[in-house]
Amino acid sequence: MGRDRAALIAGAAPGGSVGDRAARGLAAAVPVLFLGALVVWPLVAVFDRSFDGVGLGAVGDVLGRSSVRSVLWFTVWQAALSAGLTVVIGLPIAHVLARYQFRGRAALRALVIVPFVLPTVVVAAAVGAAFDRVGLGFDRSLGAVLAAHVFFNLAVVVRVVGGFWAGLDRRQVEAAMILGDSPSRAWWTITLRQLSPVLSGAFLLTFLFSFTSFGVIRVLGGLRRATVETEIHRYAIARQQFDVAAVLAALQIVIVLVLAVATARFQRRHALARRRSSPPLPVVGPVRRLHLAAVVGLVLVVIGGPVVVLVEQSLRVGDRYGLDNYAALGERIDLLPLSAVAALGNSLVFAAGAAVVASLVGLAAAVTITGGGRVGRLLEAVALLPLGVSAVTLGFGYLVGLTVFDLRRSVLLVPLAHAVIGLPFVLASVVPALRSVDPRAREAAATLGASPSAVRRTVDWPLTRRALATGAGFAAAVSIGEFGATSFLGRGEASFTAPLAIFRLLSNPGETLRGQALALSVVVGVVVAVVAAAMEWRRQPGVTVL
């Protein structure tokens, strides 16, 4: 009966016209077909291929190879190490952003949050350049991989932990101190214990993202460091052994789904109700000042450092500085199927297409999801799959799955894949906005004479269009930097994108190529950061995408 009433309020029955019901059916059908064809079917195809091609015995055979086992082992421990480092470094940053009030707080926060949407190859290029510049003595590839993962995922820790921390009631710590605890002891006995579930949640999320890291490993991992993701790519593209790649992809999907479900369960179990939040503290006194200075310094080194070095190195021409690398981006070179600028043009066109498709599908999906019902719940789960299931498995799935009409060779597949990857961002923005529309306002509109379609046009739409624009902007930003799926799909002139160009320039020797790669990285990074920052700035109050 809950659904009856929801439908009634939406105006479907008993007065709902046939046209209205048809519109709702269409709204459900669009995302169902889209996700069915571009998420579910490719993943099914991967499994089908992995069993069909080599048989069950051979699956065991592939998994039994010592090379595969060592790849899996490296994937796990680098992810664990990345996650641990990120949480440890992120904790003091989250604390300062959650608890202190100071000038430049918004800027510091943006500096930590925006990297999350920066393209993986750009970040990898920046971190690699920083490591080359500083010339650290230890294993460059491992250090750089970890540093890049920390660079990305600090945003996750600051969002998840910081958000929770800001909602903690400080009076409990104050009570402990009144009862005789020293501040540091109160921190250990009260605050850390209260934070431990979110810390674990942030660790799991970061682990998941690092486990499925692809671009960073491809750029920085060198020849020896391979993860499951890069192995899927190597077997599928370099060796053309689809069967082995399919087994690895299936393994990856299973692991990731288990991890994602565990993370979601864990978060739901520990989703504590927001308590009374305490207002942030002013930064007064030498201890707090020192603390704040240390944290700002940390952020500047970990995040600002690579960015500054990237810009500096991109301007480096021999032993002087100049814009030569940037000027060269417009020229055609043999290494690339088209000039770097033209590749960026492709990226922007794909981004626009991906944003439009993701908005249309996302809006239809959001309407169905917020309408409740079984289709809505199913859609919500499936639409969020691309967040966990990696872009690489998705891209590979298109190669093995979309054989009808030879769709896998179509240029259109790149923006469609990007739309799939951007869809969770659109939903993260639109669904809460749509849910926050006061049902009373809809009912009031109906009693005032607004038909169901008029209610959607005059009440729902004005309250969600900004959220839709925000989601579309993020989808575009993500599309511009997308590397994993595009690595499988981007072939030839028409579908060659800027991140592919950066990768190809970086993976070939020569100072000139490296300089151009860094220059292109700066351009792409700036475009993405500007789009993301603008979205973050203009976002609807109460709607958080990142």
Add this chain to the structure above:
Amino acid sequence: MAGDGHGAERTAAGLGLEAVSVRYGETLVLDGIDLDVAPGEVVGVVGPSGSGKSTLLRAVAGLEPLASGRVSLGGRDLAGVPTHRRGLGLMFQDHGLFTHLDVEGNVGYGLRVGGRPDLDRAARVAELLDLVGLTGMGERAVDRLSGGEAQRVALARALAPAPGLLMLDEPLGSLDRALREELTVELRRLLGELGQTALHVTHDQGEAFALADRVAVLSAGRLVAVDRPADLWADPGTAFVARFLGHPNLWTVEVDGEGVVSLAGTRLGRVAAGHPVRRAGPGAVDVVLPATAIDVDAAGAVEAVVDEVLFDRGRYRVSGSLEGDEPSARSVEFDTVTGVATGDRCPLRLDLDRLRPLRPGGTSTP
């Protein structure tokens, strides 16, 4: 002049409910409600929370499907008529204003979706803002309004399209006491001037008594009483209604063949032949006596010992015990302007003409 500019458009419609039932799953939330509201009449619907008051409004609005029964407005059966074609006004407690529109946009919303021309609309919006005392505030953002202003905007919005029936769902529930009383008076005047048919739901029986021409009491989805406020107060009919209205003196008295009424062995007085209590007797009769029918009077026939005194806005609200054998049955509450203290013995005069018998109420106790 309030409202007459467009008075011609209004057809103050009468509302009819016949055996209306609403079901949530297995539960009957409304159970066979019969209620008629005459054109221009204001009916207040009261009842404890969960009694189905708001569901009743939602059923009339078409926001809740009927399990059975019939709702008609101005003689027209509303079955199959969607909410937006019913020509109603609805005002909520949490007002449900459109946050993306300013005051003028909110008030003019119903006119706009109704396709009124712009000029006409602006005039009507201005007229309504005058009517609710918000002259010149059309361009305010609705999230900048005080609670009272937001309620006025919600009222103006509901009235703008000249609805056949105005429905008020706890319209003043979120306001503080002083503002609530002020707006109650205003609303009463406004509804009267407009000749507006209205259905007013509230848990606050004081508000209903102040606003409504008739009050309907709901209990567990059933209509247990409908009457004019003064009549309902004087003769609640059942113990449930009496308690819900706040009557303190509910007794089981003995009435003999001579009309002598006694409570737990104490003689209270005698009622005349033809008095309803006498007709309910002889024997044990459940009765109610309004607190205002009891006066402290040296010549009073009954004496009570004061247990507790509460000073409330110039009056003492006293609860005491009558002398008698059965302690549980002898409590009495009354008001007085003279000071009394715990332990005092008060002579009381009871106006037994106002004693009313109570039927066994077939409903839950509040």
